[in-house]
Amino acid sequence: MSDTFILDGEEIPFEPGQTLIEAAKAAGKYIPHLCWHPDFVAHGSCKLCTVKVNGRFVSGCTAQAAPGQNVENRTPELDDKRRTLLQLLFVEGNHFCPSCEKSGNCALQATAYELGMLTPHFDHFYPDRPVDASHTDVLLDFNRCIMCELCVRASRDVDGKNVFALSGRGIDSHLIVNSASGRLGDTDFAASDRAAKVCPVGVILKKRVGFAKPIGARDYDARPISQHVKESR
Amino acid sequence: MIDTALATVLDRHRRDGTRLMQILRETQEALGWLSPDTLGDIASAIGWPRVRVESTAGFYSFFHTRPLGQYRVLFSDNITDRMLGSHELMQALCKKLWLEPGRVSEDGLVSVDTTSCTGLCDQGPAALVNYRAISQLTPERIAAMADLIRGKVPLAEWPTEWFHIEDNIRRRDALLDHGLAPGEALTAALARGPQGLLDEIKLSGLRGRGGAGFSTGLKWQSCRDAPGKEHYVVCNADEGEPGTFKDRVLLTTCADLVFEGMTLAGFAVGARKGLLYLRGEYRYLLEPLEAVLARRRQAGLLGNPIAAHGFDIEIHLGAGAYICGEESALIESLEGRPGKPRIRPPFPVTHGYLDQPTTVNNVETLASACLIARHGGAWFKAIGTEKSAGTKLLSVSGDVARPGIYEYPFGVSIAQVLADAGAAGVQAVQISGAAGNCLADDEFDRRIAYEDVPTAGSFMVFDHCRDMFEVASNFVHFFAHESCGFCTPCRVGTAVNRRLMDKLSAGHGSPYDINEMYKMHRLMQGASHCGLGNSSTTALFDMLNKFKPAFERRLHSLEYEPGFDLDSALSQARQMTGRDDAGAHLREDE
Numbered sequence: 111m112s113d114t115f116i117l118d119g120e121e122i123p124f125e126p127g128q129t130l131i132e133a134a135k136a137a138g139k140y141i142p143h144l145c146w147h148p149d150f151v152a153h154g155s156c157k158l159c160t161v162k163v164n165g166r167f168v169s170g171c172t173a174q175a176a177p178g179q180n181v182e183n184r185t186p187e188l189d190d191k192r193r194t195l196l197q198l199l200f201v202e203g204n205h206f207c208p209s210c211e212k213s214g215n216c217a218l219q220a221t222a223y224e225l226g227m228l229t230p231h232f233d234h235f236y237p238d239r240p241v242d243a244s245h246t247d248v249l250l251d252f253n254r255c256i257m258c259e260l261c262v263r264a265s266r267d268v269d270g271k272n273v274f275a276l277s278g279r280g281i282d283s284h285l286i287v288n289s290a291s292g293r294l295g296d297t298d299f300a301a302s303d304r305a306a307k308v309c310p311v312g313v314i315l316k317k318r319v320g321f322a323k324p325i326g327a328r329d330y331d332a333r334p335i336s337q338h339v340k341e342s343r
Numbered sequence: 344m345i346d347t348a349l350a351t352v353l354d355r356h357r358r359d360g361t362r363l364m365q366i367l368r369e370t371q372e373a374l375g376w377l378s379p380d381t382l383g384d385i386a387s388a389i390g391w392p393r394v395r396v397e398s399t400a401g402f403y404s405f406f407h408t409r410p411l412g413q414y415r416v417l418f419s420d421n422i423t424d425r426m427l428g429s430h431e432l433m434q435a436l437c438k439k440l441w442l443e444p445g446r447v448s449e450d451g452l453v454s455v456d457t458t459s460c461t462g463l464c465d466q467g468p469a470a471l472v473n474y475r476a477i478s479q480l481t482p483e484r485i486a487a488m489a490d491l492i493r494g495k496v497p498l499a500e501w502p503t504e505w506f507h508i509e510d511n512i513r514r515r516d517a518l519l520d521h522g523l524a525p526g527e528a529l530t531a532a533l534a535r536g537p538q539g540l541l542d543e544i545k546l547s548g549l550r551g552r553g554g555a556g557f558s559t560g561l562k563w564q565s566c567r568d569a570p571g572k573e574h575y576v577v578c579n580a581d582e583g584e585p586g587t588f589k590d591r592v593l594l595t596t597c598a599d600l601v602f603e604g605m606t607l608a609g610f611a612v613g614a615r616k617g618l619l620y621l622r623g624e625y626r627y628l629l630e631p632l633e634a635v636l637a638r639r640r641q642a643g644l645l646g647n648p649i650a651a652h653g654f655d656i657e658i659h660l661g662a663g664a665y666i667c668g669e670e671s672a673l674i675e676s677l678e679g680r681p682g683k684p685r686i687r688p689p690f691p692v693t694h695g696y697l698d699q700p701t702t703v704n705n706v707e708t709l710a711s712a713c714l715i716a717r718h719g720g721a722w723f724k725a726i727g728t729e730k731s732a733g734t735k736l737l738s739v740s741g742d743v744a745r746p747g748i749y750e751y752p753f754g755v756s757i758a759q760v761l762a763d764a765g766a767a768g769v770q771a772v773q774i775s776g777a778a779g780n781c782l783a784d785d786e787f788d789r790r791i792a793y794e795d796v797p798t799a800g801s802f803m804v805f806d807h808c809r810d811m812f813e814v815a816s817n818f819v820h821f822f823a824h825e826s827c828g829f830c831t832p833c834r835v836g837t838a839v840n841r842r843l844m845d846k847l848s849a850g851h852g853s854p855y856d857i858n859e860m861y862k863m864h865r866l867m868q869g870a871s872h873c874g875l876g877n878s879s880t881t882a883l884f885d886m887l888n889k890f891k892p893a894f895e896r897r898l899h900s901l902e903y904e905p906g907f908d909l910d911s912a913l914s915q916a917r918q919m920t921g922r923d924d925a926g927a928h929l930r931e932d933e
């Protein structure tokens with residue numbers, strides 16, 4: 111028999127070494143997240159998975175589950191903070207869902223719907239982030255980058271290529287690629303790389319398949335993102 | 344073909360990627376900047392993907408990946424420098440050099456900009472010229488500096504007195520009056536044995552002087568007990584908290600004590616190697632500190648297998664990143680990466696430098712450990728208060744007659760410090776730097792101690808003539824500049840706060856904006872990844888609560904005020920049509 115903790119009043123079993131988000135997912139419970147992905151080492155930067163454990167804020171993707179913890183997740187207080195975090199991510203970059211090829215498949219957009227984010231609230235930053243179309247098969251649209259580093263982890267840990275990294279500091283943080291020219295076309299990146307498929311938003315896009323599946327018939331159009339967790343159980 | 348200067352640097356560091364910070368700094372010192380080709384050469388030499396080298400080079404303020412001139416003048420932008428006229432001096436220098444701040448001159452000769460507090464608040468306004476500290480700037484010095492730059496006079500030939508840094512020790516107590524000869528504490532520690540030393544440290548009640556106040560004895564014990572191939576001692580001399588400069592003075596006047604404290608820590612935890620992480624702003628201390636290390640090696644106090652249990656020390660320089668004061672970010676930096684705090688746990692005491700057990704201690708903590716090794720834990724515990732044993736060095740600056748270093752036993756009142764420093768008509772004291780609390784005049788009977796007013800040592804004084812809004816704005820800008828950018832709340836939140844303060848500053852703010860700042864405070868405190876994010880609004884929150892009129896004075900009305908200025912929005916149209924008559928302007932009431 112495994113140990114349990116309490117998540118929003120429900121008992122959740124966990125295996126030793128599991129994080130809160132892993133145990134929650136295994137039980138079909140959705141803890142909002144953007145930079146976490148079950149296949150990669152936890153990063154803990156987006157802070158969407160912030161939960162309260164025994165009254166203290168922690169990241170659900172890095173905090174280990176322990177017996178008897180009382181974990182608050184989908185409370186008005188925490189969802190309110192998450193909405194603000196989403197708004198910060200939206201205004202930090204240049205996100206224009208109606209014209210984005212990722213619309214309907216975008217975790218940022220889907221999480222915003224899930225949490226009922228109705229406006230960006232803050233003034234937009236309108237950063238200047240030129241796109242990189244130098245690669246034959248893949249387009250990079252940095253305007254939508256949320257600094258989750260999933261591509262960094264996938265390229266480094268799965269593809270063994272180190273195509274991506276973040277550089278700069280603070281609000282000037284930005285994604286860079288592994289070539290002297292700074293262009294993706296001059297790296298050994300391939301459309302078959304795991305890193306090509308991991309972007310939760312619309313930065314890394316495969317060329318020549320844009321809008322192949324119409325908006326309205328995409329992953330999160332049919333069911334909210336929280337339902338996907340239940341189904342992937 | 345690798346440049347010979349670069350090859351020398353690479354060889355000196357054995358082409359070891361974990362030494363990337365030192366490689367980048369020394370290369371830049373030799374070549375002036377870090378070109379794409381240079382970064383590529385470094386990457387191949389150390390066997391790292393170039394993207395990782397660029398990631399580190401792009402993170403630190405003091406590394407340039409584009410040419411920034413033969414002379415780079417950086418004015419310290421702490422509020423205390425501003426109060427001494429640094430902003431006007433920077434404008435004056437720019438005017439003399441026909442330059443805009445932040446831009447490189449057309450001929451590529453010089454650039455002028457600001458930098459975060461350089462730790463010379465007691466002798467400001469201060470600046471770094473090619474990362475060498477200059478204090479006590481005056482209009483005369485600025486005029487002379489412009490001439491020297493225009494005449495392309497090498498920095499080595501500039502007036503030596505400009506580079507003279509005062510110690511300004513105003514009050515000494517147990518630590519500054521230690522009276523210990525080099526090796527005296529070490530000999531006492533060796534006689535006690537590692538566990539005996541640890542027991543004394545625990546008995547003494549010594550707590551971390553960096554502000555957090557964790558028990559040093561417990562930290563050393565956990566590090567000692569943690570399994571690992573090697574154990575490490577790291578001295579945190581990344582004294583970046585605005586307004587603090589006591590570690591600079593300790594490293595100038597008591598370097599032996601600091602190094603001996605590291606040697607004691609090494610003895611206690613079972614480490615053979617110590618690393619001192621010196622902030623880039625204190626680059627000028629590197630050679631003198633290396634000389635002290637050499638002397639100690641000569642005397643058998645370092646490296647010696649018996650007298651120093653084989654322990655030796657190496658100095659690493661930072662490159663302009665406040666966040667590296669956070670211990671896990673500091674370790675990342677020591678390993679050649681951007682200074683982004685790690686996920687904790689695991690803590691450095693079990694998984695630190697090179698993933699090995701590491702104790703990271705403040706300069707003052709390590710120096711204090713020497714007193715305990717020599718005089719015993721009970722002796723030390725008798726100084727200070729019940730929960731705060733020993734003394735504390737305060738870096739006093741701002742509106743006082745005698746700025747400088749004041750050492751007191753813990754428990755001293757704010758009012759006592761103010762009286763000793765010659766402060767009058769004090770409105771507020773900012774404790775422990777931009778990340779600390781702001782105390783108003785009804786709180787000056789409170790005491791410096793972990794149980795009342797804990798502090799890393801910064802003590803900035805503001806009299807009644809000062810505009811607390813300007814103080815708050817300075818801190819908000821500081822955090823936006825220094826956020827590492829790892830987590831969403833701090834990366835974007837500090838930038839949002841900067842925009843809000845600028846909006847108020849420009850006279851377009853409304854009470855709504857002030858509420859927004861409270862909202863950011865509530866978000867960042869708790870949701871942020873590390874202490875920087877969690878504490879980045881502490882001072883702002885205090886000032887909003889205690890000095891609200893300073894903020895409200897900036898508002899046109901306490902009712903709604905649009906953030907959008909319609910008339911200024913027409914300025915482009917005016918420029919294009921060449922009009923500036925009354926008809927091209929909107930009247931106030933329209």
